[in-house]
Amino acid sequence: MVSLLKKLMIQLMEQDKNILIVYAHPFSEKSRVNRTMIERVTDTPHIKISNLYEKYPDFHIDVKKEQELLLEADLIVLHHPIYWFSSPAIIKEWIFVVLLYGFAHGEGGDALRGKQFMLAVSAAGVEESYSQKGFNNFTLEEFLRPIEQTAKVCGMHYKDPFKIFGTPHLTKGQIDAHANEYKNFLVSFTGHKITK
Amino acid sequence: MEGSSFLFNALVYLSAAVVAVPLSKKAGLGAVLGYLIAGMLIGPWGLSLITEVEDILHFSEFGVVLLLFLIGLELNPSRLWKLKKKIFGMGGLQLTSSALAIGGLGILVGVDVKSAVIAGLGLSLSSTAMALQMIKERNLFNTSSGDSAFSILLFQDIAVIPMMVVLPLIGVADSLHESSSVFIPVLKGVGVIVAIIVGGRFLLRPVFRIIADTNIREIFTAFSLLLVIGIGLLMQAAGLSMALGTFLAGVILSGSEYRHELEIDIEPFKGLLLGLFFISVGMSVNFGLFFENPFPIIALMFSFVLIKALALSGIGKLFKIPKQENAFFSLVLSQGGEFAFVLFAISSAVGALPSKYSELLTVMVALSMVTTPLLMLLNDRFFNRNSENPRTNQDEKIDEAENPVIIAGFGRFGQVIARLLHSNRIGTTILDHNPNNIEMVRKFGYKVFYGDASRVDLLRTAGAEKATLLILATDDRDALTETVKNVKKYFPNLTILCRAADRIHAYELAALGVEHFTQETYQSSLSLGEKALTQLGFGNYEAKKLTNMFQKYDMETFQKHYRFHKDEVKHISLVKEARKELEEIFESDEKEFNSEKDASWG
Numbered sequence: 001m002v003s004l005l006k007k008l009m010i011q012l013m014e015q016d017k018n019i020l021i022v023y024a025h026p027f028s029e030k031s032r033v034n035r036t037m038i039e040r041v042t043d044t045p046h047i048k049i050s051n052l053y054e055k056y057p058d059f060h061i062d063v064k065k066e067q068e069l070l071l072e073a074d075l076i077v078l079h080h081p082i083y084w085f086s087s088p089a090i091i092k093e094w095i096f097v098v099l100l101y102g103f104a105h106g107e108g109g110d111a112l113r114g115k116q117f118m119l120a121v122s123a124a125g126v127e128e129s130y131s132q133k134g135f136n137n138f139t140l141e142e143f144l145r146p147i148e149q150t151a152k153v154c155g156m157h158y159k160d161p162f163k164i165f166g167t168p169h170l171t172k173g174q175i176d177a178h179a180n181e182y183k184n185f186l187v188s189f190t191g192h193k194i195t196k
Numbered sequence: 197m198e199g200s201s202f203l204f205n206a207l208v209y210l211s212a213a214v215v216a217v218p219l220s221k222k223a224g225l226g227a228v229l230g231y232l233i234a235g236m237l238i239g240p241w242g243l244s245l246i247t248e249v250e251d252i253l254h255f256s257e258f259g260v261v262l263l264l265f266l267i268g269l270e271l272n273p274s275r276l277w278k279l280k281k282k283i284f285g286m287g288g289l290q291l292t293s294s295a296l297a298i299g300g301l302g303i304l305v306g307v308d309v310k311s312a313v314i315a316g317l318g319l320s321l322s323s324t325a326m327a328l329q330m331i332k333e334r335n336l337f338n339t340s341s342g343d344s345a346f347s348i349l350l351f352q353d354i355a356v357i358p359m360m361v362v363l364p365l366i367g368v369a370d371s372l373h374e375s376s377s378v379f380i381p382v383l384k385g386v387g388v389i390v391a392i393i394v395g396g397r398f399l400l401r402p403v404f405r406i407i408a409d410t411n412i413r414e415i416f417t418a419f420s421l422l423l424v425i426g427i428g429l430l431m432q433a434a435g436l437s438m439a440l441g442t443f444l445a446g447v448i449l450s451g452s453e454y455r456h457e458l459e460i461d462i463e464p465f466k467g468l469l470l471g472l473f474f475i476s477v478g479m480s481v482n483f484g485l486f487f488e489n490p491f492p493i494i495a496l497m498f499s500f501v502l503i504k505a506l507a508l509s510g511i512g513k514l515f516k517i518p519k520q521e522n523a524f525f526s527l528v529l530s531q532g533g534e535f536a537f538v539l540f541a542i543s544s545a546v547g548a549l550p551s552k553y554s555e556l557l558t559v560m561v562a563l564s565m566v567t568t569p570l571l572m573l574l575n576d577r578f579f580n581r582n583s584e585n586p587r588t589n590q591d592e593k594i595d596e597a598e599n600p601v602i603i604a605g606f607g608r609f610g611q612v613i614a615r616l617l618h619s620n621r622i623g624t625t626i627l628d629h630n631p632n633n634i635e636m637v638r639k640f641g642y643k644v645f646y647g648d649a650s651r652v653d654l655l656r657t658a659g660a661e662k663a664t665l666l667i668l669a670t671d672d673r674d675a676l677t678e679t680v681k682n683v684k685k686y687f688p689n690l691t692i693l694c695r696a697a698d699r700i701h702a703y704e705l706a707a708l709g710v711e712h713f714t715q716e717t718y719q720s721s722l723s724l725g726e727k728a729l730t731q732l733g734f735g736n737y738e739a740k741k742l743t744n745m746f747q748k749y750d751m752e753t754f755q756k757h758y759r760f761h762k763d764e765v766k767h768i769s770l771v772k773e774a775r776k777e778l779e780e781i782f783e784s785d786e787k788e789f790n791s792e793k794d795a796s797w798g
Contacts, residue, residue, distance in 0.1 A: 025797075025798070026737050027797055055736075
């Protein structure tokens, strides 16, 4: 109820929307694609980044803090490389300890209701491999069903994932272009007018 | 001549004890009976090796005084308060019923009323020393019967005071006209008790602190004895029982951090003096009188023992003591007590009791002390199958002294561990040898005791036999090693967690069989090292992984090398080897972790 009113208010006042990127890469310094993407949106107004592996190298997540960040956001992005058809381990931990009964789901758990949710993922395999006839037997969407359902259970609106395939073979130019696209997409969501 | 006669006497006593007690224990008769028999043998009616019995008896009564002090230390006031119903209820009932019955019996056999009253009162008292010894031997403290027996004994101790006050009056009752003489002793008595309580609460702790700060153990021991003797004499000057005074002092000190140290220092003196006491009781049994009329004396003696046992049995049923404990309870207090000697001596001195009666009664009391161990034996063998340990069948509350963890050392190292355990509601007993550490943290509500943890007796008092863990966190590396050796020897089932000063010390500890130790600076160094990595551009997660990896390999190297640390030469080359090994491992790990295509990280 409250978030609905808030949404109306935002639309009414044309307030900028907030984005929270929950970023999970265990060795970001070694990353090409994801690091470039995240660096591109660092220090952007209305975009907050929670770098899980950097904040919690021992996996001891500060639940209260992460929940506060979620509350402020209108769009929640889970940004990570695909490892073994799923997310890096800390995302699982984050889902488990942060999206608690009574907060994100269940009785009284409507903190995330009505918010937007999106995955921003990168895969090493090429797009063709992620198909019924392809090497990986299933589409990427099918691999991402668990997260999709998680978002739905929490009452969030699941947007199409922002994705890129074949990461080992991407050129610097391609990576750069992808990163820009990422930034533009997020910035336009915030509604913030770029005054440059 | 004086000196050598003292030594000779000491020789006799010690020999008697050393011979008689082991034999008596072997025969299942208990230490007390051994002492009594030893006394009978060496005394004027036996081999006559000792003849001045009176002096020794008075001197060794001090053992009883020390005993009550130690008992007071073990108790705490809240526990005492909880027992008040038993103390006054059971105690009062026992004393009055026994005194009346025994006194009545006396009148029936033709004794005059005054003597019968005195005899009844005196004989209704029980032997604190013997009863407590037996309760301790069977580990029955904190059980229904143990608590009840103790409460009754306590009441008897209190009751002795009015008895002592009243007796002189009976003696000179014919010429009584000084009513004021009742008030002055009472006033003196109350005054002294108040002084002890006030002094104990406010003066003692700072004084102990000063003494402890000198760090000279003998001075602490000397002060403890001084304290007990001083209080004893003070009480005596006020006409009160010495034992009651020291008992009060013990109770006051039971909450202090010096309690364990006091216990350890006083215990050996108490042990020896009590032994001496029982020997002298044995010596003072007037066998001459006995052999004149053995049967009547035995009959009378058994009569009063029986009366007391029956009365106690009834009280036990009334106060709901479990059946299997009631027999023990009735017997353990059925004998006559050491205060009876004092009472009868005073009574005959003031002319209240004819000396022929006082001598007779003294013999009866001494003999009755012999009966108790024998009766116990009979009870165990024939009536009580469960003589092993009735405790196991009860669900009694565990004494708080049985904390699962003992932490030795409450400085920087120990405090953190204690806090972690404490916040998880794990009971810990804390020992520290520096009064400054203790003083400071007591404010925060920790149970801390002053003492040197490398001493086996302190560890034992602190509960090492029942504890699950012993955490050694003191900063003296040699003392730590010494303590480990002692613990492995005397408490082999106790798990040790030990602080190691450095790698070499860790080698020593590992060689002694310590499984769990931490080098005191190691984790801190690693932690700062990890931070260094992050400052140099490694991500937090990677830095942590690398640090963990380093630690793992370091531990593996440690395990391989600790056996050889004594062999210097070999050790040095091994260390060099280990360093090379580590580098190689790091390189190969790097290769594994970083495949050629960084891009596969995504």
